Amino acid sequence: MTVTFTAAFQPADMRGFIGTCLTGPAVFTTGTLASREDAVVATRAHASGCADEDCRYYGGQVTVDEVVSWPEVNVSNANARTLLDALGYLADEDDPELCGVADADLFLGRVLLALAVAPADAGVPAHAAVENPRAIDLGRRPGYVQERLEQLRTLAEECRTAGREVTWA
Template identity: 50%
Template structure:
């Protein structure tokens, strides 16, 4: 399963797994894996998260029976926030919403 962030009717997107998307969405102040918001508000959330989110130290992968968590590399949250910043700015210039799900 994955979550894709897109600028409504746009071609650019940022895609990540559900677990990693949940962590990024939490940094943005969201609690749902799907939704949409105007580009201005989304851009504001991204800028705020970039300013206050502590540096992501990553998480090692984990396997317990049939459960597999691939972990995440150091700096992952900030890398994804920077990608979302680019997407949000493009959506802002085009007057679009940002949607994810």
């Protein structure tokens, strides 16, 4: 599983919805439709006669046609915990909730503080997972935390400029 940090969604960010065949838009696409329901109906109509078994079974896919794309920082759950802890958002290490929203100015302040006070990330070597010795934790390369904090800084600055909150989930 992963966690993605990005700008909070606003309805003005999208034009509408697009339905496509699971084999790809070259086979079938609805074009941009005003409602999700219209895209679902059109996509299901295509899927019922599609040559692709997965498309017939699952009914194609409907996605948002975005006007604006915001930067995203996507990290594994383990790395999200590390970053949220560095930012002061993770109060309980066992807390399974890796989602939240923050004012861009406050988030940026936390990122700048973490960059200023955090020691250089030495990384984590690959090792057997504590919970399951058959699973391998591939670790984290040295400098990873600072690299991701810089990406979060860029995201927070763009969100602040646009008057958006920062979200993660």
